[in-house]
Amino acid sequence: MFKFKASFSITDSAFDSMMQMIRDMLPDDNTLPESFYLTKKIFKTLELRYEKIHACANDCCLFRNDLEHATKCPKCGASRWKVSKNETGIKNGVPTKVLRYFPVIPRLRRMFAIGEIAEQVRWHSTNKSIDGKLRHPVDSLAWDSINRRWPSFASDPHNMRFGLSTDGFNPFQDRSSYSCWPVILASYNLPPWLCMSKESLMLTLLIPGPRQPSNDIDIYLAPLIDDMKLLWKDGIEIGYHIVASLPIWDIDDFLLQITDCASKKCLLVRHNVDVIHVEKNVCESIFGTLLNQKGKTKDGLKSRKDLEEMQIRRDLHPQKRGNRLYLPTTPHTLSKTEKQFFCRRLYNLKLPDGYGSNIANCVSLADCKLIGLKSHDCHVLMQQLSVVALKDLLSKAPRTAVFRLCVFFNELCQKVVDRNKLEKLEEEIVETLCMLERFFPPSFFDIMIHLTIDLGREARLCGPVQYRWMYPFERYMKVIKGYVKSRARPEGCIAERYIVEECALLCSKYIKKADDIGSRNARNEEFESSLLLEGRPISKGHPIDLSFELLQVAHRYVLFNVEDV
Incomplete structure (x- = not known):
């Protein structure tokens, strides 16, 4: 019953009513607990609990050890107890902040x-x-x-x-x-x-x-x-x-x-x-600059004036014509037609079930910009979709530099990596950033771009990034x-629900054929069959005739990517 409460987020009052109903169905001398409170007392012997430690309202100290009986913070003088909003006195026994350990x-x-x-x-x-x-x-x-x-x-x-x-x-x-x-x-x-x-x-x-x-x-x-x-x-x-x-x-x-x-x-x-936040910020900088997206681009009037002050790349300096300043076109920005091609490709892209979110929801065809990209959207866009979306767009040299950066993140995030290949990646990322410096303005190279140099070293020293990302x-x-049911005590809701799940999970280890808390079947388990391909179909199938060139491409892909062959 405790596992049932933890799995389906049953409230305490609902659990009490359910226990009372079950007790009424059992013989009079049954030992089933009457309430959730009595049920929790049974699990106290497991010693799975949490401690409440009072903290200073200004994060100066914890009231523990030598400060256990203190009423004021020794550093800032703030009261340990809450001050009543309606009265001038202090609510003794009601702490301002509580750390749960x-x-x-x-x-x-x-x-x-x-x-x-x-x-x-x-x-x-x-x-x-x-x-x-x-x-x-x-x-x-x-x-x-x-x-x-x-x-x-x-x-x-x-x-x-x-x-x-x-x-x-x-x-x-x-x-x-x-x-x-x-x-x-x-x-x-x-x-x-x-x-x-x-x-x-x-x-x-x-x-x-x-x-x-x-x-x-x-x-x-x-x-x-x-x-x-x-x-x-x-x-x-x-x-x-x-x-x-x-x-x-x-x-x-x-x-x-x-x-x-x-x-x-x-x-x-x-x-x-x-890695995921570095990748997200790099992705937003690159595609925000390529699309010249307001608020996301690293190229603008201030950036051009920096070039003018540094006396470099004179062909990109702002040009004054009458009372207006004009910014010359750059090799790292897509033209209006190229922006439309880029956004249309992403908008019409169909991905397998479970591969990623619907990227079309993040594409604005009217404004030719990307909006609302999450971390995983940037992950998929950088490592897989950018090669498709930018094909034959942009000049060859800056496109190659962008693709090299995408390949770096792809190689870095593999589940199995070769230590020697990581050493080569460390050298190549330096060359890639030098290539990007030829086309992108200095304002593009913020701290997130430079952090990519450290990612290869960390992977070589600490192993695959899947064990070190967020x-x-x-x-x-x-x-x-999802544990929070009360806005007044969010941390208390989380702590109590966590203890319930922890106790139920521990007890399920001793019961045969008991599922863990939160366990569920595979997403496409119903499609496991010798006659069906793995995964969920994304649309109705249509027969097509492949040309000789496409058959060669498919044959080459199988030879290069399937280990059994």
């Missing part, structure tokens, strides 16, 4: 108590690649450097290695400015198909809004860091093993101090640049956003 140690104990998970945690010790390819963080140089630096830690395959990620999200369904920040741990000991799954991600902190913590986020990380220090120095006893843990890097949109339980100089990469964490934030 989900302790890591009891969750690790419960994880190792399940035989199946305890065996999966040792996957990394016997599945390291031997062909020089990178398939998992265990194949990376960062992993090997930790093994060399701490051989006693590496000798026990049960010792955990985590990646820490955080990002802000609006827990409401409107466009309010409220920002809640969950801190999530990913377990890199697990195999690839479980490593970044929703069930394997561990919510550890829920930093309250309405403002983002910004540089003060280290204040809120203190409980997690204390547990990580304890795990690193002393470990926890689980059966016959003493399990330790180490956060090997963090993944987010800004620089974050992960912990000082290991020396800063001992980790090859402490912070990973988020996609799984943002999908998880979308899930916990």
